Amino acid sequence: MKDTARSVAFRTLSRVYEDEAFTNVALLHALSDDTLSPRDKALCTEIVYGTVRHQITIDALLQLYIKRKLRDVEQKVLTILRMSVYQLAYLARVPAYAVIDEAVNLAKRHARPASGFVNGVLRSYLRAGGTVEERMEDLLRKRRANDVSALSLRHGFPEWMVRALMDAYGCPRAEAMLAACNDAAPLTVRVNPLKTTRHELKETLAEALHTDVRDGGLSPQALVVPGAVNVENLPAYQTGQCTIQDEAAMLIAPLLGPEPGMHVLDMCAAPGGKTTHIAELMRDEGTIDAYDVYLQKVRMIKAQAERLGLRSIVASLGDGRQFADKQAKYDAVLVDAPCSGLGVMRRRPDIRHRRKPSDILQLVTLQRELLGAAIQATRPGGVIVYATCTLLPEENQQVVDWIQQHAGVSVVVEDIRESVPAMLADDVSGGLTITPERYGTDGFFMARLRKQ
Ligand SMILES: C[S@@+](CC[C@H](N)C(=O)[O-])C[C@H]1O[C@@H](n2cnc3c(N)ncnc32)[C@H](O)[C@@H]1O
Numbered sequence: 001m002k003d004t005a006r007s008v009a010f011r012t013l014s015r016v017y018e019d020e021a022f023t024n025v026a027l028l029h030a031l032s033d034d035t036l037s038p039r040d041k042a043l044c045t046e047i048v049y050g051t052v053r054h055q056i057t058i059d060a061l062l063q064l065y066i067k068r069k070l071r072d073v074e075q076k077v078l079t080i081l082r083m084s085v086y087q088l089a090y091l092a093r094v095p096a097y098a099v100i101d102e103a104v105n106l107a108k109r110h111a112r113p114a115s116g117f118v119n120g121v122l123r124s125y126l127r128a129g130g131t132v133e134e135r136m137e138d139l140l141r142k143r144r145a146n147d148v149s150a151l152s153l154r155h156g157f158p159e160w161m162v163r164a165l166m167d168a169y170g171c172p173r174a175e176a177m178l179a180a181c182n183d184a185a186p187l188t189v190r191v192n193p194l195k196t197t198r199h200e201l202k203e204t205l206a207e208a209l210h211t212d213v214r215d216g217g218l219s220p221q222a223l224v225v226p227g228a229v230n231v232e233n234l235p236a237y238q239t240g241q242c243t244i245q246d247e248a249a250m251l252i253a254p255l256l257g258p259e260p261g262m263h264v265l266d267m268c269a270a271p272g273g274k275t276t277h278i279a280e281l282m283r284d285e286g287t288i289d290a291y292d293v294y295l296q297k298v299r300m301i302k303a304q305a306e307r308l309g310l311r312s313i314v315a316s317l318g319d320g321r322q323f324a325d326k327q328a329k330y331d332a333v334l335v336d337a338p339c340s341g342l343g344v345m346r347r348r349p350d351i352r353h354r355r356k357p358s359d360i361l362q363l364v365t366l367q368r369e370l371l372g373a374a375i376q377a378t379r380p381g382g383v384i385v386y387a388t389c390t391l392l393p394e395e396n397q398q399v400v401d402w403i404q405q406h407a408g409v410s411v412v413v414e415d416i417r418e419s420v421p422a423m424l425a426d427d428v429s430g431g432l433t434i435t436p437e438r439y440g441t442d443g444f445f446m447a448r449l450r451k452q
Pocket residue numbers: 267268269270271272273274275291292293294297318319320321336337338339
């Protein structure tokens with residue numbers, strides 16, 4: 001049978017829900033051949049991301065029409081219902097009859113005995129009427145919901161995550177942050193100054209993609225490409241003129257103060273986004289030792305270095321914590337630590353469903369150990385940059401504060417207001433926290449320490 005936007009969306013969502021695939025990776029794989037038209041690819045992408053983003057809200061609405069608990073509904077049937085309610089609730093331009101027809105066809109193909117059930121539930125949903133906002137507010141009134149459960153239901157994030165953000169940033173800002181985490185992220189690329197200029201690359205990309213490409217507002221190396229485009233297929237990408245990277249992430253490597261000839265350690269380096277940035281800023285002169293604990297990921301660093309034509313990167317397999325008892329020799333060390341990833345939920349919406357509160361404690365322990373080892377590996381007078389892509393202070397400023405007390409050597413947290421764009425100065429408090437609702441970027445934390 002011929003693939004449609006919805007059948008490919010169903011297959012992709014099944015991989016996310018049944019095989020624990022990452023949404024962005026499963027989608028990239030599903031759309032890599034050309035069986036769908038560009039319009040259908042866009043619809044499929046919208047359905048997949050939207051369903052995962054709004055799953056908590058969708059489930060609460062679906063439960064009103066299903067007597068059993070949703071966890072007792074067969075996964076394939078639940079996937080069909082979730083993606084269909086997403087379309088009925090959030091995609092005004094899609095006709096309801098098309099959604100229900102295709103849902104029933106999908107059920108006949110993948111869960112035949114349940115096709116009548118799928119039809120019945122979706123028709124009951126439609127009959128109840130009202131916009132998704134009205135239905136949600138009705139549900140919240142009936143549940144007498146407090147602020148945390150209200151934000152959880154309105155924006156589709158688990159309650160523990162909402163509570164953590166509210167505690168850290170207050171209610172209005174946390175709500176704006178959650179809403180921004182549901183926005184589609186733009187594609188941004190970092191120009192490789194060793195091969196071209198931002199101006200030249202901008203013209204090359206605009207011509208190849210028939211679209212307006214604009215300069216980023218935060219990094220002098222950033223270009224923003226609108227729409228869902230595949231830059232990786234373009235000659236400009238394949239010949240190493242640019243790297244795909246969120247604009248806020250482009251602010252991290254410069255904090256190390258990279259200069260030609262330096263000896264730098266990148267402790268958690270894969271897939272190499274920041275390693276290659278450091279090498280570009282060092283004009284590919286000097287050495288960057290880049291480590292990661294997964295062999296497959298070390299190969300990714302090597303592939304990126306090769307694509308960009310960078311020779312100063314030495315990528316190796318290794319645990320960053322090993323540097324705790326090695327010689328202190330590096331001029332600068334980057335710890336781009338493994339973290340809960342709450343800052344990148346625009347691109348990885350499944351993070352909200354995967355992460356558990358208990359993960360945070362484990363991550364904080366690892367982050368402290370990595371930062372402690374980084375300080376040991378740095379020569380006296382050298383700098384250490386600690387960064388994450390999460391929004392939780394426990395994994396960010398609190399790790400930096402803790403290490404100052406426990407490093408066993410003297411380290412100072414430097415004031416980085418002069419080293420970041422002026423408009424970010426107010427976001428610096430110890431380290432810099434960039435949140436997604438402020439500048440349309442992913443969320444990041446970065447701090448610079450100097451070993452005395
Ligand atoms: C946030 S990512 C790094 C992203 C990378 N710096 C970039 O810009 O492309 C964190 C990385 O740390 C790696 N990692 C996790 N535990 C580690 C450890 N103990 N030592 C070294 N790397 C580790 C993960 O495999 C992951 O690739």
